Amino acid sequence: MAPHTEQLTRPAVQLRSLTRSFEDRTVLDGIDLDIPAGQFVALLGHSGSGKSTLLRAIAGLDHNVAGSGHLTAPERVSVVFQDSRLLPWRRVLDNVLLGTDGQDKGRAALAEVGLKGRERAWPSELSGGEAQRAALARSLVREPELLLADEPFGALDALTRIRMHGLLRQLWQRHQPSVLLVTHDVDEAIVLADRVLVLDSGRIGVDLTIDRPHPRSYRDPLLGEYREQLLAALGVVEDPA
Amino acid sequence: MSTSASTSTSTTTSTTTTATTTATAPLDTEARDTPRSRRRGLSPGRRLPATRLIGPALLLALWAAASAAGQLDPGAIPAPWTVVRTAGHLWSAGTLPTDILTSLERAAYGFAIGLTAGVVLALASGLSRVGEALIDGTVNLNRAIPTLGLIPLFILWLGIGEAFKIAIIAIVVYIPIYLNTHAALSGIDSRFVELAEVQGLSRLQFVRKIVVPGALPGFFVGLRLGVTGSWLGLVVLEQINATSGLGYMMFQAQNYGQSDVILVGLLVYGVFGLISDSVVRLIERRVLSWRRTLSS
The missing domain is CATH 3.40.50.300 (P-loop containing nucleotide triphosphate hydrolases)
Incomplete structure (x- = not known):
C-alpha cells in the first residue's frame, strides 16, 4: 500500500x-x-x-x-460523474455492464459496492447514494x-x-x-x-x-x-x- | 450498510409506538392525524380496474334511458336495442363481417406501411445530419398539406382501387409516428451520449442501448395517434368508389335513410378504435415498465 x-x-x-x-x-x-x-x-x-x-x-x-x-x-479510463448517469431503462446490473460483458464480473462489482441483491432493480428504485454506488461499480467493472x-x-x-x-x-x-x-x-x-x-x-x-x-x-x-x-x-x- | 440497519430499527420503533397508541386508544385514529395532517397527494392516485369504461357506459345508459322515455326521434337516433338488432341482422346476412374484414384489411395494410415508414424515416433523420437535412423538412412540408387533399392526386396516380386508399392511410399514420419518434430521438440527453463515449460503446451499441430505448416513449405517443388516424382516414376513404367496407355501408345507409345502420358502423369504428388503442397502451406499459409516471 x-x-x-x-x-x-x-x-x-x-x-x-x-x-x-x-x-x-x-x-x-x-x-x-x-x-x-x-x-x-x-x-x-x-x-x-x-x-x-x-x-x-x-x-x-x-x-x-x-x-x-x-x-x-x-x-x-473510467469516469464517474456528479450524477450517477444510470440509464433509467436498464436494470442496475445491465447498467453496470454497459459496454462490457460478463454477468459474474458485474455481480462481483455490485457486491463490492454493497449492492448485492439489487441487480434486478430499476435505477429509479435506488436512493441517491445507491445510484452513485452503482455508478462506481460500473466504472470498476472495466478494471x-x-x-x-x-x-x-x-x-x-x-x-x-x-x-x-x-x-x-x-x-x-x-x-x-x-x-x-x-x-x-x-x-x-x-x-x-x-x-x-x-x-x-x-x-x-x-x-x-x-x-x-x-x-x-x-x-x-x-x-x-x-x-x-x-x-x-x-x-x-x-x-x- | 450501517444506515440501512439504523433505518430499519427506527421503522420498528415507530411501528411499536403506533401499535401502543392504537392499543391504548383504538378510536383515536383520526385524532392521531390532527397534529400533523398528511399533505395532499398531487398524483391522481391508484389506478382502478376498467375505469376507462365508466364514461362510455354512462353515455350508453343515458341514450337507452332517453330512447325508452320516448325523448329521441327513432328516425334520427334509434334506440340502442334497435341498433343491436340491426347489427345482428347485418351479421347473419353476412354483409357486416365482409365490411368489417375489408375495412380491417385496409387499415392494417395502411398502418403497417405507415408504421414502417415513420420509424425508418425518424431513425434516418434522427441519427444522421444528412438524413435530417433531406427528410425532416420534407416530412414537415407533407404534414402542412392536408392529407385528405391528396386524394384526387393519388387517384390519378394509383387508380381508384385499393392502392390509393392504403397509401392515404399510410400517410395519415406515418406523420405522427415520425414526428414523435424524431422529437424523442433528438431529445436524448447529451449526458447519455457522453456516457456512451466514456463506456466505449460502438455506434451500433449506442443506437441499440441508448437511442432506441430512450426514444421509445415518444414512439408510443406517435403510435397511438397513428392507430387512431388509420381508422379516421378509413371513414372518408370508403366513400370513394368502394363496394364494401364500413364506410361504404354507412354511406349506403345514408342514401336509404337507415340511421340504425349508420350507428352500427359508428359503433364498430368506436369499438375497434378503443380496442386498438388499448392494445397499444398495454404494449406500452409492458415495454416501458421502467417508467414511474403519473399513469402508473
Whole structure:
C-alpha cells in the first residue's frame, strides 16, 4: 500500500503545456502534470477554474474545444460523474455492464459496492447514494488504470458522502488505479487523497503531498495545517469568530 | 450498510409506538392525524380496474334511458336495442363481417406501411445530419398539406382501387409516428451520449442501448395517434368508389335513410378504435415498465 514506490515507473497521466480555451477565454493555460500509476490525486479549485475542463480533456470528452499541448493517458479510463448517469431503462446490473460483458464480473462489482441483491432493480428504485454506488461499480467493472471522478459525491447528503469516502478509498486500495478526483470540498480532498492540486487561473497553483496514514480523521490536527494551506491557496480566509 | 440497519430499527420503533397508541386508544385514529395532517397527494392516485369504461357506459345508459322515455326521434337516433338488432341482422346476412374484414384489411395494410415508414424515416433523420437535412423538412412540408387533399392526386396516380386508399392511410399514420419518434430521438440527453463515449460503446451499441430505448416513449405517443388516424382516414376513404367496407355501408345507409345502420358502423369504428388503442397502451406499459409516471 505504498503508491509512492511506483513513481519510478512510467506515469499514468502525463500532461505537457496543455492548453484549452473556449472562444477567447483560456481555461487551461499550459498545464504540466504527471500522475504516477496508482496515485490518488485530488484536484481543487473554484467553480469555473477549469477543473472539469481538465478532467474532460484527460477523459477525451472535449470534442470541439480548441487547445494544444501533449497528453498521454492509459487505455482503460473510467469516469464517474456528479450524477450517477444510470440509464433509467436498464436494470442496475445491465447498467453496470454497459459496454462490457460478463454477468459474474458485474455481480462481483455490485457486491463490492454493497449492492448485492439489487441487480434486478430499476435505477429509479435506488436512493441517491445507491445510484452513485452503482455508478462506481460500473466504472470498476472495466478494471480501469485511471479513474476520473468529477465531483462524484457533490449531490449526496453529508452522511452518505462520508460512507462513500470510505468505500472509494477501499476500492482504490484493492484495485490500485490512478485516481483524479475533482472536488470543491477541501476536507474531502485532504481525507482521501495522497496529493492535492489546486487549479488557479488555468494553472496548477499548489501541488501538495499529504503524508498521513489512512484511514484519516477529519479531526486530525496535522490535517488542519494542510487544510489552512489549501484554503489560503483558494483565497478563503476563515473567520476566527 | 450501517444506515440501512439504523433505518430499519427506527421503522420498528415507530411501528411499536403506533401499535401502543392504537392499543391504548383504538378510536383515536383520526385524532392521531390532527397534529400533523398528511399533505395532499398531487398524483391522481391508484389506478382502478376498467375505469376507462365508466364514461362510455354512462353515455350508453343515458341514450337507452332517453330512447325508452320516448325523448329521441327513432328516425334520427334509434334506440340502442334497435341498433343491436340491426347489427345482428347485418351479421347473419353476412354483409357486416365482409365490411368489417375489408375495412380491417385496409387499415392494417395502411398502418403497417405507415408504421414502417415513420420509424425508418425518424431513425434516418434522427441519427444522421444528412438524413435530417433531406427528410425532416420534407416530412414537415407533407404534414402542412392536408392529407385528405391528396386524394384526387393519388387517384390519378394509383387508380381508384385499393392502392390509393392504403397509401392515404399510410400517410395519415406515418406523420405522427415520425414526428414523435424524431422529437424523442433528438431529445436524448447529451449526458447519455457522453456516457456512451466514456463506456466505449460502438455506434451500433449506442443506437441499440441508448437511442432506441430512450426514444421509445415518444414512439408510443406517435403510435397511438397513428392507430387512431388509420381508422379516421378509413371513414372518408370508403366513400370513394368502394363496394364494401364500413364506410361504404354507412354511406349506403345514408342514401336509404337507415340511421340504425349508420350507428352500427359508428359503433364498430368506436369499438375497434378503443380496442386498438388499448392494445397499444398495454404494449406500452409492458415495454416501458421502467417508467414511474403519473399513469402508473
